Amino acid sequence: MTSSDGRFAAGTNVSGTADTQVSCGAGDGNYQLVPILSGVKALNLASGRYLNVHQCVYYSPSATNHFTTVVTSSDGRFAAGTNVSGTADTQVSCGAGDGNYQLVPILSGVKALDLTSGSYVNLHQCVYYSSSATDHFTTVVTSSDGRFAAGTNVSGTADSQVSCGAGDGNYQLVPILSGVKALSVA
Template identity: 75%
Template sequence: MRQKIRPKAWLAALAATVSAAAVLLAPATAHARGPERAAAGYLNLHQCLYYSGSATNHFTTVVPSSDGRFLAGSNVSATADSRPTCGAGDGNYGLVPVLSGVKALDLRAGRYLNVHQCMYYSDAATNHFSTVVPSSDGRFLAGTNVSDTADTRPTCGAGDGNYQLVPVLSGVRTLDLTTGRYVNLHQCMYYWDGAANHFSTVVPSGDGRFLAGTNVSATADTRPTCGAGDGRYQVVPVLSGAKAFDLA
């Protein structure tokens, strides 16, 4: 004789089956879609400008150089930083506080991290330097932000009269914060011996000649992805670097 299944028992069994399936599927679905929004807190971008008087040469770090001589304290934190954390330099190149800066980017403010890179140049000094956040003295700008809008052009200042903006070496990269756990910030340092001149890129230049592999990913990058340069300016691996910022 076939056993009768009571309605309440049948419903309870169905609910248990659906619940078990949901538990099995949820991790795969969440991994495929990525987080709905980045974790609460701030991405504090620290920009450190170093200068050599003997070479009349500036360069910028946003993450530490691979050789550890030139620092920058960029971090993810529940606290908004208000002053840049930098190193003293290496004796030849010393820190320039007025050109350094920090910007606390609220990760809850939007879907996109728009990294703006502004390159400035002095013809008299044959000297470039880049900014990713505004300098402490406000003379040299960069519009890096978190927003629900994906920026397509860099927002920069005109410079201070001596140093002027170079649009073809400036650039912007929009990073979708919902697509991965890590913001991987790649810093690529280029140098030309003919002018004793360094400059760094964090995103590709507008003309595509100078690269930097900054991205959002499920993987934490440990080495920078850079280009070879343009023939004159060549990449300097020991002054380049990468840092992964965990958004979880």
């Protein structure tokens, strides 16, 4: 997905060819791409009824920051169980982290999207920021505790407006960094 202002781009797409290389924007000068923490996963949407999106949020107390992944990082240290299956996943599947960054289960979550219920997978990316911690983090599915909502869904129509929760008082939504991508799966 791409931020609403276009500064941060990701190559998420539907294609007849499986992507094997990550496609990301360079950043904005303040934030640069970290290739080793980026990843690509080609999903065959015809291989099952459910697109199970696993969101794994990690935190480093020493760096005082979070990061989120929905696909496994290119070096394999940060795993996310996103898959297509005949069954809906109900438990999030994430790696433990690498010692510097640990999984935050309460901010992680899984959403099973029924691919038979519409012709668009609408991915909503919601970015939150804390000025006291000078920290950002991202959600694509609603956190397991419900505080940070993302409107990711399958529908008969393409979403054009991002749908995000307001945050929790410590972390507020950053609309300019949030965005929605409608992927045609018909």
